[in-house]
Amino acid sequence: MSMQQTAAVLDRSQTDAAVAVRGVTKIYEGNVKALENMTLDFPRGQLTSLLGPSGCGKTTLLKIIAGLIPATGGEVLVNGRAVKGPGRDRAFVFQDFALMPWATVLRNVGFGLELRGVPQSEREAVSERYIKAVGLSGFEQSFPHQLSGGMRQRVGLARALAVDADVLLMDEPFSAVDEQNRRKFQEDMLALVEQEKKTFIFVTHSIEEAVYVSDKVAVLLPRPSRVSEVIEPKIDRSVSPDAMRRDPDYLDTVERIWTALRTYVE
Amino acid sequence: MKVMGYELPLMSSLIVWAILWEILGQMDVSILLPPLSAVLVKMVEIIPTQAFLSALAVTARGFLTGTILAALIGVPLGILMGKSIIVDRMLLPWVNMFLSAPLSALVPVLMVLFGIGEQTVIITTLLFAVWIIMLNARAGVMQISPSLVEMARSFGATPWQAFREIYFWAALPEIIAGVRIGLLRAVKGVIIGQLLVSIIGFGRLFELYSTNFLMPHFWAILLVLFFFAFLFAEIFAVLERRVRYYASNRT
Ligand SMILES: Nc1ncnc2c1ncn2[C@@H]1O[C@H](COP(=O)(O)OP(=O)(O)OP(=O)(O)O)[C@@H](O)[C@H]1O
Ligand SMILES: [Mg+2]
Numbered sequence: 001m002s003m004q005q006t007a008a009v010l011d012r013s014q015t016d017a018a019v020a021v022r023g024v025t026k027i028y029e030g031n032v033k034a035l036e037n038m039t040l041d042f043p044r045g046q047l048t049s050l051l052g053p054s055g056c057g058k059t060t061l062l063k064i065i066a067g068l069i070p071a072t073g074g075e076v077l078v079n080g081r082a083v084k085g086p087g088r089d090r091a092f093v094f095q096d097f098a099l100m101p102w103a104t105v106l107r108n109v110g111f112g113l114e115l116r117g118v119p120q121s122e123r124e125a126v127s128e129r130y131i132k133a134v135g136l137s138g139f140e141q142s143f144p145h146q147l148s149g150g151m152r153q154r155v156g157l158a159r160a161l162a163v164d165a166d167v168l169l170m171d172e173p174f175s176a177v178d179e180q181n182r183r184k185f186q187e188d189m190l191a192l193v194e195q196e197k198k199t200f201i202f203v204t205h206s207i208e209e210a211v212y213v214s215d216k217v218a219v220l221l222p223r224p225s226r227v228s229e230v231i232e233p234k235i236d237r238s239v240s241p242d243a244m245r246r247d248p249d250y251l252d253t254v255e256r257i258w259t260a261l262r263t264y265v266e
Numbered sequence: 267m268k269v270m271g272y273e274l275p276l277m278s279s280l281i282v283w284a285i286l287w288e289i290l291g292q293m294d295v296s297i298l299l300p301p302l303s304a305v306l307v308k309m310v311e312i313i314p315t316q317a318f319l320s321a322l323a324v325t326a327r328g329f330l331t332g333t334i335l336a337a338l339i340g341v342p343l344g345i346l347m348g349k350s351i352i353v354d355r356m357l358l359p360w361v362n363m364f365l366s367a368p369l370s371a372l373v374p375v376l377m378v379l380f381g382i383g384e385q386t387v388i389i390t391t392l393l394f395a396v397w398i399i400m401l402n403a404r405a406g407v408m409q410i411s412p413s414l415v416e417m418a419r420s421f422g423a424t425p426w427q428a429f430r431e432i433y434f435w436a437a438l439p440e441i442i443a444g445v446r447i448g449l450l451r452a453v454k455g456v457i458i459g460q461l462l463v464s465i466i467g468f469g470r471l472f473e474l475y476s477t478n479f480l481m482p483h484f485w486a487i488l489l490v491l492f493f494f495a496f497l498f499a500e501i502f503a504v505l506e507r508r509v510r511y512y513a514s515n516r517t
Contacts, residue, residue, distance in 0.1 A: 068420055091420070092417070098411070098413040100431075100435065100436075102436075111421060111431075112422070114431075115431075163421065
């Protein structure tokens with residue numbers, strides 16, 4: 001225990017990881033081994049993607065970091081402190097949006113603050129700011145079923161931003177969003193990472209998406225589940241999005257990850 | 267419904283039955299079945315009487331107390347059953363048993379326990395309504411999207427907050443449907459309770475009228491009661507439609 005702690009402190013001073021996963025194992029009921037001895041750092045202020053085939057434990061890892069399910073072994077440190085449950089330093093963006101259908105956009109976005117007992121006028125002011133930030137001004141009084149998939153996910157994103165957590169955990173946030181919206185979303189994500197100075201942990205199935213938005217891509221492989229490779233796409237993001245998607249570095253990185261994954265698809 | 271190209275009003279089938287009733291009544295088939303017109307005349311006549319109004323008040327009191335208690339007990343217990351497998355295992359067999367049990371047979375036992383009076387009627391009403399309310403609340407909770415519950419937890423909801431802000435609202439369409447069916451059963455419960463206790467409310471009137479073969483009186487009261495049952499069910503059906511917009515949009 002004490003050795004592990006020393007190791008964690010050392011690592012932190014070296015890389016300043018906002019989230020550090022240390023030898024995490026997860027065995028589900030029925031002896032399903034979802035994660036085995038996984039170790040991975042998530043650098044502060046950056047966007048790290050978890051990429052890998054279906055069933056390799058991406059959601060499991062994200063939920064353990066969120067404190068929604070306990071790890072069977074190992075530990076997760078957020079800002080150096082071991083995770084024991086959900087906390088204010090982390091916020092989750094759900095694949096299926098998880099919006100309350102009976103509440104307006106305004107109330108949905110402010111729900112995290114409402115649970116904390118923030119007074120109504122204050123939380124509505126904050127909510128309105130983030131509704132604007134995600135481009136949904138004018139929809140404050142709409143209900144989720146009146147919005148498109150892409151707009152609903154923006155509500156989910158605004159809700160996560162509104163609680164001002166250090167770490168944003170996103171489980172395939174764009175998978176239920178159509179292709180055009182998805183691209184727009186990815187571009188917005190880049191701006192957001194730039195602006196918000198938060199640590200993003202981003203699960204995706206799409207290699208292109210991972211390379212496009214990430215500072216760091218962790219490629220996970222199943223059975224036994226492990227990190228096969230960590231790739232840092234060094235892409236010039238100052239150019240236009242379309243130019244970026246044609247950048248040889250971008251294409252090379254996509255190719256490299258594809259090669260790593262291919263052996264497992266076959 | 268359309269007949270020969272004409273759109274029939276919603277309750278036209280009732281009109282057919284009303285006409286049939288009138289004809290059979292006029293034919294003097296049985297002294298138990300007076301013509302509908304005689305019943306209606308009697309109805310207008312007895313409604314303003316003191317006996318009727320006080321019976322109505324007693325019944326309304328028993329009905330409302332019984333149903334409100336049934337909802338207050340049934341909804342939280344049903345939600346708990348939906349949330350917790352342990353609670354569910356413990357309660358479900360009983361709920362299913364009571365749901366189909368002939369509850370009228372229990373009324374004499376209740377009379378021994380709670381006396382021959384309003385209390386027994388209230389408990390009978392409660393027992394008629396509560397089980398279906400529980401089962402519906404339970405069903406409502408069981409269809410909640412797990413990610414909505416995870417969402418609340420991840421944003422730091424306490425169990426009580428999750429119960430109040432998520433489980434209750436997510437299950438609301440089913441809860442309202444349950445209370446609507448519960449209300450109809452409560453009408454049955456309050457009448458059966460009163461009939462068996464037979465010294466209060468409509469039970470007393472029924473006893474009075476039927477032992478004296480005052481059949482038009484008897485039917486008039488039944489019609490009034492049917493009307494109220496129908497009214498309550500309709501009010502709740504409207505409420506149900508109001509929450510349906512989100513029931514159909516739950517993921
Ligand atoms: N509650 C559970 N009980 C038992 N096994 C589970 C449970 N949740 C997940 N698993 C199993 O654990 C493994 C990892 O699941 P997980 O959902 O983390 O994968 P994933 O990488 O997110 O997959 P996907 O890309 O399909 O979302 C899978 O084999 C899955 O079947
Ligand atoms: Mg997943």
